[in-house]
Structures are given as C-alpha cells and as structure tokens.
Amino acid sequence: MSRYEPAQIEAKWQQAWDERQVFLARHDPARPKYYVLEMFPYPSGRIHMGHVRNYTMGDVVARYKAAQGFSVLHPMGWDAFGMPAENAAMATGIHPKDYTYGNIAEMKAQLRPLGLSFDWSREFATCDPEYYGQQQAMFIDMMAKGLAYRKAAVVNWDPVDMTVLANEQVIDGRGWRSNALVERRELTQWFFKISDYSGELLSALDGLTNWPEKVRVMQANWIGKSRGLQFSFTTHNAPEGFDRLEVYTTRPDTLLGASFAAISPDHPLAKHLERHDPAVAAFVAECRKGGTSAEALETAEKLGLDTGVRVLHPFDNSWDLPVYIANFVLMDYGTGAIFGCPAHDQRDFEFATKYGLGIPSVFVTEGTDEAPLAEAFVPMKSERVRYIRGFAGPDLQTGEEAVAAAIAHCESMGVGRGVTNYRLRDWGISRQRYWGCPIPVVHCDACGVVPEKKENLPIELPYDVTFDIPGNPLDRHPTWRNCACPACGAPARRETDTMDTFMDSSWYYARFTAPHAKTPTDAAEAAYWMNVDQYIGGIEHAILHLLYSRFFARAMHATGHLPAQAIEPFNALFTQGMVTHEIYFTLERQGQTIALEDHSSELARKVYHLPEDVEHREGGVFLRTTGQPVGVIPSAKMSKSKKNVVDPMNIIGAFGADTARWFVMSDSPPERDVEWTASGAEATFKHLSRVWALCSRIGDMPADHIGIGDADLTRATAKAVDEVTRAIESFAFNKAIAALYGFTNTLSRANASTAPMKQAIRTLAKLMSPMTPHIAEEVWAYQGGAGLCTTAPWPVADPALLVDDTVTLPIQINGKRRAEISVPVDMPAAEIEKLALADHDVVKFLAGQPVRKIIVVPGRIINVVV
C-alpha cells in the first residue's frame, strides 16, 4: 500500500462486487427481508449532488441491513415519461424515445462509479412497453371497478400548446412554456376516484408512525376534512326544476347572519340561466376567463351578478335573501352553492361590501352593540337569539362545539343534516401529450367508450410522429387511432390522451418486486417483498406522489394486484435535505462593474461566477482573474443560472466516490440541507488518506507512542461499534461519521500490539463500509479480513465492554459545577455522597454552610444544595 488512489481501488472493488453478484436481491423465505428504496430519478441525462446524497443514504441503509443478515432488495429504475422529452423533441428534433433512452444510458454510466449496491437486474424504465402495458392492464381493471371514470371538468387549457396544464404549470395565468394566457375550459377527462378513499387516506395517516410528522400534516391538510351542515333553501322566482337550492356550510352557527346566497358560475342553475339570459351568459363567460391556478385566483376580484332568484331563510319564512352568481364559489366543493354571512367570513364580507348587501351579526360583544368581524363564539345578545337558543348558548367554549350543537339543532328542526366533506378532489389523469402511457380505451360509434382487450396490450406508442407543430402528435398520426372496437369489431378510434406521469410512479415500487412478471405484480413476490421498509426522497413529493401512491396501492389491492398488507406501501419514509452551495456574484450597472456596496443603486444587476473562478483568502472572496471582491450568498439551492452547481462527476474524478459519499453524509443531519464546500471535500479526502496511512503503518509504531494499550483499544472498539450502530439505526449518519472520526483518532494514537490493532482496523473498515465501501474493502483485505468486507457480518459490541470501571462524576453546588470525583462505577450512592462532601473543592466552596439536600444520580452527576 502506498498512496491512497481512489480511482484504482474503486473500479477494482466494483468489479469484484459485480462478479460475485453480491447485490442481487434473493427471495429467501428463511431470512427476513428488507426493502429499501430511493425515489427513482427522471432521466435528465446528468446526475447531480442531490442524487448522490439520496442514493448514498439508501445505500448506507441497504449495506447495513445486508450486513445484519437481511435479504435486501435495493432496486433502481427510471421515471422516464414526461414533458422534458417532448420539449427536447420540439427544440432539437430528437425523438423523445431516443432522447430518453440516451439519457438513461448516460445517467447509468454516471451512477455506476458511485459504487451503489443496486440490484441492476431489476432495472426498468416506465417508458418500457413491458412496464406501461401492465399499467394499462391495471387501468382496465380499475375501470371495471369504477375507480377510473370519465367526466367533464374545468381545466387549464393552453391555447398555444393545445394541451391541458396542471395547476403547477400555470404561472401568473400563463402557460409556463408557451407564455399564452391560460383559459378555463370544460373537457371530458379521465379521473381516478381517489375521493372514495378520502376518509381512509386521512385516518390511516395515524398509523404511519415512521413518517415525518411534517409530511403527515401536509397530507392531512391536503385531504382537508370538514364537518358542516348541508341543507336546502326554498327558492322564489326561480326557473322550473330549481325550487330548492342545496348549500353546504361549516358554520351553521352563523346561519342567522345570512345576507345572501351565492352559486358557482358552473352551478346547474347558473348554466340554466345562462341559456336564457344574455347578461348571465356574459357574466359567466367573464368568470371562466383566467385560469384556475392559485395565482389567478388570488388576484381575482370578487365578482357577482344578482340572478333575481330569492331564497327563504330556513328559520324564518318571512325573511328572504338574494341569490348571486359569484366567481369565488367553486362548483366542486360542497354543493357549489353557499349562504353568505358577511359578518363572520372575510370573503362574504368583501362581497357584501362591494354589492351593498347587509351585514347582520350573530354575535355581539358583551357590553357593546358592535359585532367585530369574524369574532365568533363570544357570549351573545341579540333579538335573534330566539332562533338559536339551545344550540349556541354561552356555555359553548369552542367553535367545534358550537358547530356540532348547531348541526344537532338544525337536524332536530328538520333543516338539513350533518355532512363531512373533503377538499381532496378526484385525480384527473388525462394529458394531451405524446410521451406518456396511452389510455387503453377505444371510442366506438355504436358501443361508446370501450376498454381495450387485455390480450392486445400493450397499446404501444407509435414511433413515427412529428413535433413541428403544437398539440398532441397522437391526434394527427395518420393511422394510429384507427382500430377495431373490442366489443363489436366495427372500425373505431383509439383514445389519444395519455396518462399523467404521476401514475407511472404510483406503483413502480410494487413492480420492482417482480419486474418482468406477465401480470402487473406476482403474488408470491409481492407477499415476500412488500412493503417498502424504508423509502427515501425529497420533501417536494410530500403530497402528490406519496398520496397518489397510497391511493394506488389501495386501488391495486381492490383489483387484486397487491395483498392487503401492502395498502400502505411505505412503512417508513425519510425526506432528505438538499445539497446547497454558496453563490458568488459581482455587480454591474449598464455593463460596467460597480462596487458591491452599491447594491442599492438602480439598475444594479448581479453577475454570477463559477466556484472555480473565485478564491477564498484572508479578508473575503475574490475573483481569480481581476482580484476584485466577490459577494457571497450562503447555502443556496444549486442552480445553473446562479452558477453554483457542483458536478458529482468532477468530484469523483478528483477525489473518488468514497469522498463524495462521505462528505454528503457528514456534518449536517440528513433531513437538513448540507452545504457543499471545496474545503470540506478536500478535508474528507485527507481524512480517508489518514485512514489509509493508519492502515499501512501497523506494526511500525513509533517507540515513544503514548496512546492507549490493548485493553483500552478493545473498549474503544466496542464503543465505536455501539455508537455507529445506534446512529445508523436512527438515521443520524452525521453522528455515525463523527463517531468514526473519533475512533480513527483513537486508533492513530494507539500503542497496541499488532494483532488487536489489525482487528480494530478491520472493525473500523466494516463500520465505514456503508458510507465508504471501496476504501473499506481495500483496508479489510490489507488487514487480512476474510472474504469481502461488504458481505462480512456487522460487528456486535459486547455490553460488558461498554461500561467503564470508573466514572468521573461532576459535583454541582446549587446547580453550578464546582468539582469532580472519580469513583468505581458500582459504588453505592451513600458512599459517593460521603466522598463528594469530603472533596477538597467542595469543602472549600461550602465554607461551612449546612447542606440541605444532596442528590446523587449514579453514573451521572451529584448536586449539593445549601
């Protein structure tokens, strides 16, 4: 062993692992299984530091669990459908398929040198017909169960690209790519009935105790359960067939503050009026302009139109309210109609103010006649109390109590019933896109919408398509649409919409258990491998991907593709932080460089610089070329435009994979962001070099070494095993690494004999191996370890060695540390007490004061109270 040369040893050991197929997942009923999965990547073509961190975390867990004796499944694949491939086709003319598979090959070539313990034999891409064909089969099964259905819905329509956009793809009311003003358009689309599972998806969150609380809260908010009253108004002056108006409210306790009723522009009554009244038609059209995105809604002014219809207050037939069409009422929540209570609702207040409607209050602050806006649940006095006596008296403390009482009261009066509503809407999956999984249905003039026969699957995407004009290439393909009706055999047309790519990632974890099965899953394999024991990925998937997957696992169970055990597919979830980097910039104004202090001057513009173009020296950061000072933005997300991206391939080239892996796991807790620094990377490399040097110098200790001897070395080793094991178990990789630093320092100072030293270094190698598997193998082999370090069992610490013979106890006087004593670990408390009070420093501090109390916590601390 000479110098630490990662390039050589890393390639060597990767080859050794491959040849022995040590990462092949084996279905072995005799052993417990462990399924660790990192969220699979979109094949952009380049890996980034986020991938390195994500996959290293999974790799640490996988290697650790394998060493613990588990049969480990650690697969990798590609989330390969999606818009970037089509955008690339439009921009460069490369076919999405060639683009995607080319990127996969490139990314795989970049992942390989990291030495990750993936079972590549299970690899697949979601754009493989073998994969999406099974997805089509499940779609057909879901149709049969009523879990997939068609309905008309209002969507964001990009008139330039001629496709539906997701809300996230609408920015300031414009398409994110085309920049065209997005329209609200009603289209018939495919939906999954995720709303059937709202209650269960919510309540089952309680069982996900190994998920981050944050994610569970976000999902709970997204599902959005509310309890309220649904009742119908009797209408007056309404068109035929509309003699009742059904509304939903979560605040039935404020019914007496009613001032108006309002319906959505998409409400059946609005649609009816639209056909007969040009003013209504114009107003409704106005409302439909502008997208359904959050931004569009936020800036939208409250608009309303009086329909002339009136409704009677349910508590008082002599009291009637106007009915408005209002742009802020959503058709797909509740009943699409509300009662307006301006005194107790901000929106209703704005609306009532704008249209000059009354603002009657239910609650009046004691001692005044004023009713503060939205100040509910205060003791009330009002002549209208007669209506609500019995359900909102002063004894009600909380809003929930008042609502529950109000519902009960209304029900007893025969006014409506208590209803639980969810915010979660059905999942619209139709996309007018080429690069996605074709929806396997056929439109027949005679039979209507008919599912494709399963023996005809996969319905493959045609290769001969063009991207020179906007819209869906499948729509204008000359022949692909043409087919025979699966029901009657007559000429028919294929559906040209493809599925939302979130569907591809909603079941891939299940497919990994039997990636080449002729059905979506294999019952025996799924029974053995499911669930995923540890899932690792970014917080950005906290809602959509994870919620869709939870729904889809249930749908797969309902259609016989997953066992009941797997309806919550991820036993434990870990959301890792980002890898960040400083941003370096100078300032320019009108092309001229200006001083950093002038940042407030008008038209000052930041010019960003690459990390390699700046140098850190005393006094700050400076540009290498001109020496001028550079501004620094600390710890920012890596982004090409800010020029603060670090390419993992450059790091691996300069320092090796082990350095990259060790660095991204060290310092910061895994759930937090970690800042990449050049000095940190170098320091990591130096540390690994020290381990290397330590290893090669055994038996060659300097004579004057004053470090620990054999017995202490054994204890130190046991403690390192204990610390590292517990840290990895609790996902505290930064602490595992801190313990390994400490152990390495101890070893480098040890003055032990050769055999125990070699044993200790082999243990060090094994403890390091989940993080830095290559150098671990090399050290292991050099120190005479049997077989591969990777397949060696995880060491177990002898509990007896974890306890020292003597222990140093701090002595506090009135809570302040004043002295310490060293005592045998098993000394009785009474004796410790005696020793402590006799201690020279204690005597000095007490200065004769009487001791009122003394607390001895064995092995911990002594506190003397005077």
Added chain:
RNA sequence: GCCCGCGUGGUGAAAUGGUAGACACAUGAGACUUAAAAUCUCCCGAUCGCAAGGUCGUGCCGGUUCAAGUCCGGCCGCGGGCACCA
C-alpha cells in the same frame, strides 16, 4: 389568513431533564523543510485575571425543577406548506 417546523461559537453541528459546544470546517500559533506543498502538534463562546480561577452565555420575558438548550406559558425573528374549500 390558516397549519406546521426551527432559533446553540466565525461556520456545519453535538448534547436519555444531569459537566453546553462532541465531531468537523475556517482562522491563528508552532514543528519539520533551504523554501513551498504535504504532514504533524497546539489554541480556538464572551469577559475579568500574570495565573489559579471567577462571572456571563443556547432568540427575548416569565414559570416548573435540586438541576432547563431540552418541559410549560407568552413574545420576537426566520423557514416551509396550504389557501376564494364556504
């Protein structure tokens, strides 16, 4: 607006209610060297002191406790999620 989470040295961070700052980065000092690099050693919260040592210190104010970074209440600041959801 509603719902979460977080505030500890120059920096990243440790700390079952029990010695705050482990481990590391940066800075500084020193050794080796003709020199530099590499390597090694030491210091490294603030403050008073020659020193021994003292005092203060985990965003702020209060509380519980023999003992609080940790638990409770109230503020302040930062970050994240959701949002015409009736």
